[in-house]
Amino acid sequence: MAETIQLEVTRYSPEKDSAPSFQKYEVPLRKDWVVLDALNYVKDKQDGSLTFRWSCRMGVCGSCGMMVNGEPKLTCATFLSKYAPGPVRVEPLRYFPIVRDLVVEMSDFMAKFRKVKPWLVRKDDKPLSEGEFLQTPEQLEVYKQYSMCINCTLCYAACPVYGLDPFFIGPAAIALAQRYNMDSRDQGSDERMDILSQHEGIWGCTFVGECTKACPKNVDPAGAIQQYKLAATMNWFKTLLAPKAPR
């Protein structure tokens, strides 16, 4: 008989349950299987009612983020064999409300994302006929790292500050704000600074640093937040020394 591994999966039915519980499933332990393959095996062969999000299976869409043995992971990029002989505990992303089984509610995150104005803000917009805003490879390199975010929210599940203070804007949203601030075509850093220099913005962060470790795309949100803090401090000093000068 082929080797197997046990999955302990969170189950929560809002119609029936008052709290989540764990259900155990025995799945084949295949060398080329990731945790998402095991969940799909359960859904196809053992229990069609198991609910979870997934889409691309290649670490691009950011849908299949879950807690695997207590760590936030993209389940499409986390091999089952790493957890042999098991069991492997699969839970919904921490700090988010659970909708059903492994599916979490993300409206709060989406609202925070919009709040930081994640688009190019121009004060002197030019007509289309004048062509595009040009950018050199060096200017691209400055913010490229922060543009790799896939909105998987693993960084939120790794951040105890977000768990303790739900008003905290959070790692990915601040990193995204930094992505636009550092873009040579953008002129909206003052507007974002007004939003992010509040307590729920950058100053809520205590630099635990786990968001950076959890990020599957090496975005380094913790770094972005600390750099933002430095920029906010410099900005404050400038306003103090020359209150009427344009920021």
Added chain:
Amino acid sequence: MRPQPQPAPTPYTPYHPRWYRTPVSTYWWMHRWVYFRFVLRELTSFGVAYFCVMTLLLVRALSKGPQAFEAFEVRLASPFFICMTVIALLLALFHTSTWFSLSAHAMVVRIGGTRVPGILIVAGNYAAWLVVSAILAWFLLR
């Protein structure tokens, strides 16, 4: 985190699903080593604060004259204060090394358009620490 007892279920409707919010335990930082290390990093700042206070007291004793300074030195040489200093030094060393290891994320240094690797930033911090320590040692021990 263990699920806590929840109030009786409210009627479920497709447009107002009943979400389950997992409560965050007061002892969240004890559940994972990385979080525990973070809290240790924050708490070890007491070691740094201890040295700041002792330096201020030293300056105060110095301003009061040679006798007060000598009395302060004698007090510092007592077993209690030696123990306190050793503990504070260990705390401050841990605190310093954890912050140095994080400095690579907070500092972006670009030379000729390329970002200096994090390991060099961390090494630079240690090098600066060594230089400052060597200068202080030269002043104090010569």
